[in-house]
Amino acid sequence: MLKKERHAYIMHEIDIHNKVLSSDLSLQLTVSEDTIRRDLQELDEKNMLTKVHGGALSKSFHFTLHNNTVFSQPEKKIIAQKARDLIKDGMLVLLSGGTTIIELVKSLPPELNATFITVSIPTALELLNHPNIEVIFIGNKLLKNAQMSVGAEVVQRLSEIKCDLCFLGTNSIDVENGITDLELEVIEVKRAMIRSAKKVVSLAISKKLNTTQRMLVCRLEDVDMLITELVPTEEILKPYHSKGITII
Amino acid sequence: MLKKERHAYIMHEIDIHNKVLSSDLSLQLTVSEDTIRRDLQELDEKNMLTKVHGGALSKSFHFTLHNNTVFSQPEKKIIAQKARDLIKDGMLVLLSGGTTIIELVKSLPPELNATFITVSIPTALELLNHPNIEVIFIGNKLLKNAQMSVGAEVVQRLSEIKCDLCFLGTNSIDVENGITDLELEVIEVKRAMIRSAKKVVSLAISKKLNTTQRMLVCRLEDVDMLITELVPTEEILKPYHSKGITII
DNA sequence: AATTTATTTGCGTATTTATGCAGTATTAAA
DNA sequence: TTTAATACTGCATAAATACGCAAATAAATT
Numbered sequence: 001m002l003k004k005e006r007h008a009y010i011m012h013e014i015d016i017h018n019k020v021l022s023s024d025l026s027l028q029l030t031v032s033e034d035t036i037r038r039d040l041q042e043l044d045e046k047n048m049l050t051k052v053h054g055g056a057l058s059k060s061f062h063f064t065l066h067n068n069t070v071f072s073q074p075e076k077k078i079i080a081q082k083a084r085d086l087i088k089d090g091m092l093v094l095l096s097g098g099t100t101i102i103e104l105v106k107s108l109p110p111e112l113n114a115t116f117i118t119v120s121i122p123t124a125l126e127l128l129n130h131p132n133i134e135v136i137f138i139g140n141k142l143l144k145n146a147q148m149s150v151g152a153e154v155v156q157r158l159s160e161i162k163c164d165l166c167f168l169g170t171n172s173i174d175v176e177n178g179i180t181d182l183e184l185e186v187i188e189v190k191r192a193m194i195r196s197a198k199k200v201v202s203l204a205i206s207k208k209l210n211t212t213q214r215m216l217v218c219r220l221e222d223v224d225m226l227i228t229e230l231v232p233t234e235e236i237l238k239p240y241h242s243k244g245i246t247i248i
Numbered sequence: 249m250l251k252k253e254r255h256a257y258i259m260h261e262i263d264i265h266n267k268v269l270s271s272d273l274s275l276q277l278t279v280s281e282d283t284i285r286r287d288l289q290e291l292d293e294k295n296m297l298t299k300v301h302g303g304a305l306s307k308s309f310h311f312t313l314h315n316n317t318v319f320s321q322p323e324k325k326i327i328a329q330k331a332r333d334l335i336k337d338g339m340l341v342l343l344s345g346g347t348t349i350i351e352l353v354k355s356l357p358p359e360l361n362a363t364f365i366t367v368s369i370p371t372a373l374e375l376l377n378h379p380n381i382e383v384i385f386i387g388n389k390l391l392k393n394a395q396m397s398v399g400a401e402v403v404q405r406l407s408e409i410k411c412d413l414c415f416l417g418t419n420s421i422d423v424e425n426g427i428t429d430l431e432l433e434v435i436e437v438k439r440a441m442i443r444s445a446k447k448v449v450s451l452a453i454s455k456k457l458n459t460t461q462r463m464l465v466c467r468l469e470d471v472d473m474l475i476t477e478l479v480p481t482e483e484i485l486k487p488y489h490s491k492g493i494t495i496i
Numbered sequence: 497a498a499t500t501t502a503t504t505t506g507c508g509t510a511t512t513t514a515t516g517c518a519g520t521a522t523t524a525a526a
Numbered sequence: 527t528t529t530a531a532t533a534c535t536g537c538a539t540a541a542a543t544a545c546g547c548a549a550a551t552a553a554a555t556t
Contacts (some may be wrong), residue, residue: 003504019250022542032506037543052252053513053542121376121385125369128392137369137397139387144376145305149385171266182267184525211265272534280516285533301523302532456517497556504551512543522533 006031007037014049014058021055075205075229076100080107082227082248083167083203089113091164094193095123097148100170100203102126108133117163119149119189141183150185159193166197170204172211175239178220180213190217201225208238220245249277253285262297262306269303315357323453323477324348328355329453330475330496331415337361339412342441343371345396346417348451350374356381365411367397367437396431406440414445418452420459423487426468428461438465449473457484468493 006029013020022040026033035148044051080103087093089112095101095218097120105116105126113135118124121142127135140153168190172180179202194200194217206228225246230237232247241247252276261268264490270288273495274281292299296386299305328351335341337360343349345368353364353374363382366372369390375383416438420428427450429435444466473494478485480495489495 019253021250033542034507034544038505050252050308052250054250057252114518121369121373124390125373128369128390128395131392135390135392137387137390139385139397142372142376142383142385145300146384147373147376149387186360207431208265222413281532282517282534283515286515497553500553500555502553504549506549507547510543510545512541514541517538518536520533520535521527522531524529524531525529525542526529 001108003039006035007043010036010039010043010056010145014056018058019055024055024222060081061126076103077107078229079205079227080104084108086165086201086248087112087114088227091115092160092161094118094163094197095127096120096166096168096190096193097123097146098171100205101169104167104203105130107178109205114243117161119154119193121147143183146183146186148186148189150189154189158189158196161196163197164199166193166200168193168202168217170202170208172204172208172213173204173220173223173226174210174212174231175220175243177212177216179217179223181215181217182198182213184215187215187217194218194222201227203227206230206234206236209240249279251287251474254279254283255291258284258287258291258304259296259454262304266306267303271302272441299320302492321337321453324351325355326450326477327453328352331449332356334449334473334496335360335362339363340365340409342366342411342414342445343375344368344414344416344438344441345371345394346451347414348453349417352415352451353378367402367441369395391431394434395432397439398437400416402437403440406437406444409444411445412447414441414448416441416448416465418450419472420456420461421452421474422449422458422460423468423491425460425464427465427471429463429465430461432463433465433471435465439478442466444469447472451475454478454482454484457488460480 009029010020010025022033022036025036040051040056043049049056076099076105079100081102084107091114093114093116095118097115101123105123108130113132115136116127117136117138118127119138124135124137125135138149138154138157140151142148143150162242166174170179174180181190200223202223205228209228223245224238225248227248228237237247257277257407258268258273270281270284273284281467282451288297288299288304291297295307324347327348331352332355339362341362341364343364343366349371353371355380358379361380363384365384365386366375367386372383372385375381386397386402386405388397389401390396391398418427429438448471450471452474457476468491471493473496474486475496485495
């Protein structure tokens with residue numbers, strides 16, 4: 001079998017399976033692994049595949065490229081636009097942290113005249129870019145990972161206010177278990193946020209639907225609206241609607 | 249399964265859930281947790297995720313300030329290094345805002361174990377990058393330009409604490425008029441910071457020496473130390489030294 | 497056709513990489 | 527503080543790789 005034929009065979013395998021193992025090819029083509037390795041090396045140099053330890057991968061396997069851009073950006077933009085329409089002049093709005101909330105803040109119209117309260121540093125920073133809105137940060141001990149204030153002081157301060165809307169960037173939401181999260185300190189604050197709001201809006205990309213974390217933030221009954229990137233009539237959203245939640 | 253495939257899988261999980269647990273991945277990919285840990289370590293080194301105890305988090309959760317390279321003048325780096333040596337383990341340190349303060353925070357050694365209090369959002373964000381220090385943010389209404397908390401609430405909260413050191417990024421300092429600034433709301437907070445600190449340290453590049461703004465922050469008598477990029481024996485610093493200030 | 501030249505291939509060996517394991521140290525949670 | 531989970535270290539092993547060389551093959555030249 002000629003080299004060219006082997007190369008064609010290898011590329012064919014790559015196209016079908018997205019990967020090849022040197023050991024497999026060696027058996028299939030009855031040549032030594034050395035030869036296969038040299039083949040893969042050549043094909044790599046021609047940019048036809050990506051050689052890795054043990055074999056090779058399809059070029060289309062590039063997960064490194066679109067990593068820089070925040071994942072699910074288009075979904076989050078759709079969610080942000082839907083959420084934005086709920087905010088009216090003069091409102092007092094409570095915001096959590098997370099990339100979806102950031103997206104929401106970015107999408108706020110410049111002429112909007114409202115007051116926003118948050119415990120998240122990135123959210124606050126983004127809010128400060130807008131000309132007409134007043135930003136209130138509830139401070140205390142800052143949590144490193146979440147980059148937000150936590151602790152009893154925050155809960156206390158939140159209990160003293162009553163907001164029109166509370167937007168929660170949601171990690172996990174499930175019909176059975178409601179909204180769940182990982183860290184106790186974060187949950188304490190989110191609960192306080194929910195208590196101090198007239199309406200609670202959960203923002204979640206559809207991938208987060210029907211997933212559960214270890215600890216409970218609130219039951220589904222405490223959530224007034226759910227915003228995803230899907231159209232509200234989607235099948236997956238039915239159970240949430242049955243529970244009395246407004247789907248947007 | 250090839251290593252790259254595992255990496256791709258891990259990144260996919262990260263994209264969906266914003267976090268992964270080593271134990272989960274170990275089961276899902278049927279490799280030892282050691283291997284997962286090494287995978288996460290590699291991906292972390294490639295800045296594709298943030299490794300934490302028990303797993304990893306999405307990078308998009310972590311906002312950092314990347315705009316500072318432009319500002320960081322060598323003068324400010326020198327000042328930062330001098331200021332850094334004043335901070336010891338266990339101290340409670342108060343920080344204002346400003347690029348010089350950011351430079352100081354960047355220069356803090358990773359092993360430093362201290363608590364920092366600030367009212368500046370950028371300063372807080374930078375502080376959160378350090379592994380061992382506790383960060384407390386005193387929140388309230390945020391000022392757009394200065395990106396810091398202001399108002400009576402902040403002043404009140406500051407009055408309840410007593411710090412070892414207070415570092416002030418200084419816009420204008422003058423032998424006659426002391427430290428001066430522009431905005432009333434900022435000045436109120438800076439004054440409160442000075443009152444609640446045992447030692448007040450002014451950080452100022454030499455260009456700011458002998459300049460005056462409209463409104464008084466404090467007299468020179470209230471300042472304990474002055475740090476510039478110059479050697480302490482410089483002629484221009486003499487008058488400050490005569491007033492009893494320690495020049496560093 | 498014969499010979500030279502260049503290329504390809506396989507093999508042995510040394511080296512590197514990947515992975516898991518065990519014991520210990522560290523960290524986080526109750 | 528105690529306890530359980532997680533991380534790190536060094537080591538062992540197996541797999542994969544690189545390298546030099548010689549044999550085999552193909553291509554080119556006379």
